[in-house]
Amino acid sequence: MRVAVVSDIHGNRQALEAVLDAVEAVTADELWCLGDLVGYGADPDACVALIRRYATVSLAGNHDLAVRGDIPLDEFSAGAALAARWTQETIAADALDYLRGLESQKLDEAVGLYHASPRDPVWEYVLSPLQAELCFDVLRHRVACIGHSHVALSYTRGAGRAATGEKRLDGDLLDLADGEWLLNPGSVGQPRDGDPRAGWLLLDTDAWTAAFHRTEYDVAAAAAAIRRERLPDSLADRLAHGQ
Template sequence: MRVAVVSDIHGNRQALEAVLDAVEAAVADELWCLGDLVGYGADPNACVELIRRFATVSLVGNHDLAVRGAIPLDEFSRGAELAARWTQQAITPENLDYLATLEPQKLDEAAALYHASPRDPVWEYVLSPLQAELCFDVMAQRVALVGHSHVALAYTRSLGVPATGEKRPGGTELDVSHGQWLLNPGSVGQPRDGDPRAAWLMLDTDAWTAVWHRTEYDVAGAAAAIRAARLPDSLAERLPHGQ
């Protein structure tokens, strides 16, 4: 089965629409979302509705949990807090109800799905081989998909060999048929690896291959929407820089 994996959409409608078009062209069998449908961006309702329509599986992320009132807003940065408060006012009851049905992990698919990590599905950023090593020790399955860090990357561990890994630029293809793997598709709506293009992953669960993709989208339009909503200007300024 060919599964398109997305994460960290953050209310960026322009990015999500571009990725969905690319996923359709790539002929994926299913779409899995690793959470953070909302937060930072100006179109939370459009993004939730698109995921409701097209995703086979969706998780809840920490920003989604904040918007639904499950996490105190003072645990976030000032910009994220302001965006969450704005989103709480903007989101429709139907879309809020949908977010309330989601969990931060799902362990009954071909790969284990976590918003953040196997050790802490809500908050942990897996950004080092040491963190990956600790996650491998508790993973429910051989291959896990994680989001949250906004960085496209992969870590792996083989029997008797310490964990290794690095960022994975668009076009990277890996054979993940042996050993343990932690795969992060990167962020659709707010990449933080220096590449402003929307990031996503195609996972083939039959051949066990993973291919990272980057998709151009209307960055200026997404930034303009943030400014029009009077969200913090910093949230718009970072998009063209992939930071």
């Protein structure tokens, strides 16, 4: 099965629409979303509607949990808290109901699916081989997909070897046939790896391959939408820099 994996959309409608067009072009069988449908961007209702329509699997990220009231806003940065509060005040009732039905992990697919990590599905940023090693120690599946960090990357561990990993670029293709793997598709709506293009992953669970993709989208329109809603300028400015 060929599955498009996305994460960290953060209310960025322009980025999500561009990725969905790209996914349609490669004829993926399913779409899996690892969470944070809402957060920093100006179009939470549109993003929830698109994921609700197209995704076979959808998880709850920490920003989704905050908007639905499960996490106190004082656990977030000032900009993230302001965006979450604005989303709480503007999100449609049916979109909020959809978020309330999501969990932060799913363990009954061919791979493990977590918003953040196998150790902490909500909060852990897996950004070092040591963290990956600790995650592999508790991983139920040989391969897992994680989000949350907004960085496209992979970690692997072979028998008797320590975990290794690296950031992933557009066009990188991995052979997952051997060893354990953690795969992060990067962020659709707010990448933080220096590449402003929307990140996503095409996973083939029959051939056991993973292809990393970046997709151009209208960054200026997404930034203008943030400013139009009088959300913090920093949330708009960072989109052009992939930070």
